[in-house]
Amino acid sequence: MHENYDEALLLELVKNKQFRALRAHLDEMNEVDIAEFLDELEPDQQVVVFRLLPKDVAADVFTYLEDSEDQEKIINALSDKELREVLDELYLDDTVDIIEDMPANMVSRILRNTDASTRSQINQLLKYPEDSAGSIMTTEFIYLHPNATVEESFARIRKVGLDKETVYTCYVTQNRVLLGVVTVKTLLLSPYETKIKDIMETKVISVTTHEDKEDVAQMFSKYDLSALPVVDGENRLVGIITFDDAMDVMEEEATEDFEKMAAILPGDKPYLKTSVFETWRSRIPWLLMLMLSATFSGMIITHFEGALAACVVLTSFITMLSGTGGNSGSQSSVAVIRALSLGEVEFSDMLAVVWKELRVALLCGVCLAAANFVKMMLVDRMLMHNPQVTVPVALVVCLTLMCTVVCAKIVGCTLPMAAEKIGIDPAVMAAPFITTVVDALSLLIYFGIATEILGI
Structure with missing residues (x-):
């Protein structure tokens, strides 16, 4: 347990149903710590505490829960309206990760509570092989036009960036074909009238959708990347993989190797x-x-x-x-x-x-x-x-x-x-x-x- 919050105090507040005081403490905590605290609670207590969280915080906490069974119990307890609010705050790749560990009836309920566009993207991502780059990528990225100016690009980032997984790295595309990459740092240091095509980096490291995800994760370390574009066979940008997703793959593969080296069949539960x-x-x-x-x-x-x-x-x-x-x-x-x-x-x-x-x-x-x-x-x-x-x-x-x-x-x-x-x-x-x-x-x-x- 981390020492930046008092677990005994929080458990006492839950036990005594002092939810106003509990919410005040939760507001000061990191989402990862809240998820760890929820892991210590009984299923009925988990749901009560989860409902105290603001919807944007609740979505982050939900992705940090280690056990898919805990996620399943919370989903079962939420109304369709509450579930929809949580799903709206989740990044697409996190939603896909959750769905992959859920039983069929739960997947159907989750998909019912997403809009048609999101549902289509989720189904597309679920079609990729489990060990492929496509299975861990997200389609929520920022793309810019090569002929746009820096000023126009900033306006676009402000307009669409809130729902994207990363805004620091932007991808330059034309007719969906990946042409280059530009960082927000480069944009900030360039005059407003500069064209994106004049400042973009054209030597872009990318991977295809069916490349092995373990090889992709190693590329983050090799090339010191924060995000990696994923393209199809015609070099059209279909998604990106972020550093946190690569870290998850590295941890998963390392755990699996340790288990195999100790003559244990790999498992996916804590x-x-x-x-x-x-x-x-x-x-x-x-x-x-x-x-x-x-x-x-x-x-x-x-x-x-x-x-x-x-x-x-x-x-x-x-x-x-x-x-x-x-x-x-x-x-x-x-x-x-x-x-x-x-x-x-x-x-x-x-x-x-x-x-x-x-x-x-x-x-x-x-x-x-x-x-x-x-x-x-x-x-x-x-x-x-x-x-x-x-x-x-x-x-x-x-x-x-x-x-x-x-x-x-x-x-x-x-x-x-x-x-x-x-x-x-x-x-x-x-x-x-x-x-x-x-x-x-x-x-x-x-x-x-x-x-x-x-x-x-």
């Missing part, structure tokens, strides 16, 4: 709002798959049961080897997945990535093997007086450690790149999956080296 059953359902498929795949490690150990019986001390180092291998693979996979998501590497860079990770693995492997050899001789043999820890045994463990680190890092960097090449999210090839693969490899290497050196 943690505390997700039921125990839903949480179980998102985790159990991966756990089942990883559990079954881990049986390969058990089969390998069973196969070499005789070798373990001949040299029991080898058993005590299996966990360390598997753990180090898994950690090494995870380091490489996380680094490569991040590089892939930022566009720093692609599949064609596979050899360069493998060559780099191979050198890193050799350095890491040598350091770990040397440290482990010293530890086994000093701690295991001398301090703990374990006569089974001989130099040949230590050599087996250290050679295995070095080979395992090399294999783990190669697997960790190649699997995510291969996954992206065949159209699978690279985040899937993260810690749990790679650890399972490396566990099996480390055991095969371990017993192979032990057989050769110890003759078991």
